[in-house]
Amino acid sequence: MIDYTKLVASTAREIKPSGIRKFFDLLNEMKDVISLTVGQPDFETPWHIREAGIESLEKGKTYYTSNSGTIELREAISDYLDRRFTLKYDPQKEIIVTVGGSEAIDIAIRTLVGPGDEVIIPMPAFVCYEPLVELAGGKPVIINTKEENNFKLTPEELKAAITPKTKLLVLPYPNNPTGAIMTREDLEPIAEILRGTDIAVLSDEIYSELTYGRKHVSIATLDGMHERTVLASGFSKAYAMTGWRIGYVCAPREIAEHMLKIHQFAIMCAPTTCQYAALEAMVAGDEDIEYMKGEYDRRRRFIVKSLREIGLGCFEPEGAFYVFPNISGYGMTSEEFAEKLIYEKGVAIVPGTAFGACGEGNARISYAYSVKHITRALELMDEFLRDHR
Amino acid sequence: MxxxxxxxxxxxxxxxxxxxxxxxxxxxxxxxxxxxxxxEGVILGYQAMVDWDKTDRECVNALIELKVTPQRDRGFDRVAEKIYNYPEVRSLYLMSGGFDLAVMIEGKTMKEVALFVAQKIAPMDAIVSTATHFVLCKYKDKGIIYGTKEVDERGNSPV
Structure with a gap:
């Protein structure tokens, strides 16, 4: 019998499985759960976008595109980023169309991080940065952002984490799972620390269209930051296109040319059908965003108020479609809380520890659900909290 | 607002x-x-959307195209009023194009609807012609797609 422990490379073997796999296994076993766990829109992709994908198939657009994506799509992305966020990227040399924001993050990290390099990751955050950094031989340096700072990254925390080995700062805002954002005023002192260093920024802006009240500001628009920023984004959240797996990464050409090599050898090009759908989203999708954002915003207000009413303190999220209430007052860990809630009331939420140890004491609740669904779930949560008070 | x-x-x-x-x-x-x-009559009422095909109640819907001679000074209003006062008439629109009034009628059977058109609508003075089209299948009404159930197909991967 072959020795699999020798067969599987140590780098792969040493990747820690997601800490809450047990929880998701439980969730997938249970029937008739009222779930508030999903990290994707409840809208279907707008029909005109789907039609553009279908039409491309009907017209026989079934070939590879150029490695970095069709030039039409890259030009449309360039226009879009300028139009909505005043970001300037050259479609010829600085934009690569990727298989979702995930690939964008992957090739950015693999391009920038080598053995021994330190990567600063503010948590709680989406789970992929740490393992990807480790796969590249780098060392994740975690900053535990704090609820009292509304889960923003503070300049003091950043300064304390920087060492001579620091290579990259991951900036995951608007944030999954907390819903925190970084305003221009929040970003400026961060940029001030980085200016004049050789530290790059990976700005994961997948939720950039979903901010409520104020427009998202990309750190790449601040003085001196464009040259050191890699921007990862995509179509999944803004256009309800999660299943299409299509995104993009933008960077100065000196970085982009190396990312393109990894993309070329690992992926070849993003799926052609999805590129045509994405093009339609870029040129004719602004109204879809407004519509969906309006819906999320109404649900956001509703869920924050309702959570506070049933006694769960909750800082006001300004981005994405999650709330991250504090559940620490019930004598249970986040995971115990979530498990009991499923068993006793059939309601599923994600323990905060899924997004890093510092998520202990909180839970992520998604409001990518109908108001009716949210109302029912919160009624049951209210009963649960009364039972455990 | x-x-x-x-x-x-x-x-x-x-x-x-x-x-x-x-x-x-x-x-x-x-x-x-x-x-x-x-x-002020901006909100005129609140109704439930019912898919009657899922119930025992028999019911058919039809769209009647009417060509109408408009009346001096009153235009189409008088004849429209005479038509919409029948409870069988669910909707009534004045249209541009090849005909004038579009009437949506609900009845128990096709025969009942046909009789209603023949006995109540067609004989009116102003009516020039009628064409009755029965609804065979309702796919979507008032923005709601019929026949679908609320199933959440989103995968539960830890995102």
């Missing part, structure tokens, strides 16, 4: 409390606005 009206148009059962939170207003203000909309 177009937003308030749009929300109610989509779901007439949202409570003033819920609407107030969603729109960032006071519950009292929302109640006042709804009262005013109702008084």
């Amino acid at each position: 177009t937003k308030l009206l749009k929300l109610l148009e989509e779901d007439g059962r949202l409570t003033p409390d819920q609407l107030a939170v969603m729109l960032g207003k006071e519950t009292g203000d929302i109640k006042k606005m709804i009262d005013e909309y109702e008084r």
Whole structure:
């Protein structure tokens, strides 16, 4: 019998499985759960976008595109980023169309991080940065952002984490799972620390269209930051296109040319059908965003108020479609809380520890659900909290 | 407050409390606005969307195209009034194009609808011609797609 422990490379073997796999296994076993766990829109992709994908198939657009994506799509992305966020990227040399924001993050990290390099990751955050950094031989340096700072990254925390080995700062805002954002005023002192260093920024802006009240500001628009920023984004959240797996990464050409090599050898090009759908989203999708954002915003207000009413303190999220209430007052860990809630009331939420140890004491609740669904779930949560008070 | 009206148009059962939170207003203000909309006839009513095909109740719908001679001074209003007062008439629109009035009729059977057209509508003085089209299948009405159930197909991967 072959020795699999020798067969599987140590780098792969040493990747820690997601800490809450047990929880998701439980969730997938249970029937008739009222779930508030999903990290994707409840809208279907707008029909005109789907039609553009279908039409491309009907017209026989079934070939590879150029490695970095069709030039039409890259030009449309360039226009879009300028139009909505005043970001300037050259479609010829600085934009690569990727298989979702995930690939964008992957090739950015693999391009920038080598053995021994330190990567600063503010948590709680989406789970992929740490393992990807480790796969590249780098060392994740975690900053535990704090609820009292509304889960923003503070300049003091950043300064304390920087060492001579620091290579990259991951900036995951608007944030999954907390819903925190970084305003221009929040970003400026961060940029001030980085200016004049050789530290790059990976700005994961997948939720950039979903901010409520104020427009998202990309750190790449601040003085001196464009040259050191890699921007990862995509179509999944803004256009309800999660299943299409299509995104993009933008960077100065000196970085982009190396990312393109990894993309070329690992992926070849993003799926052609999805590129045509994405093009339609870029040129004719602004109204879809407004519509969906309006819906999320109404649900956001509703869920924050309702959570506070049933006694769960909750800082006001300004981005994405999650709330991250504090559940620490019930004598249970986040995971115990979530498990009991499923068993006793059939309601599923994600323990905060899924997004890093510092998520202990909180839970992520998604409001990518109908108001009716949210109302029912919160009624049951209210009963649960009364039972455990 | 177009937003308030749009929300109610989509779901007439949202409570003033819920609407107030969603729109960032006071519950009292929302109640006042709804009262005013109702008084002014901006909000005309609240109905449930029923898929009768899923029930035992027999019912057929038809679209009747009417060509009409308009009346001096009154145009189409008088004849429209005579038609819409029948409870069988569910909707009535004045149209541009090849005919004048579009009448949506609901009845128990095709025969009942046909008789209604023949006995009540066609004989009216102003009616020049009628063409009756029965609805065979309702796919979508008032923005709601028929025949689908609410199933959440989103995968539960840890995102």
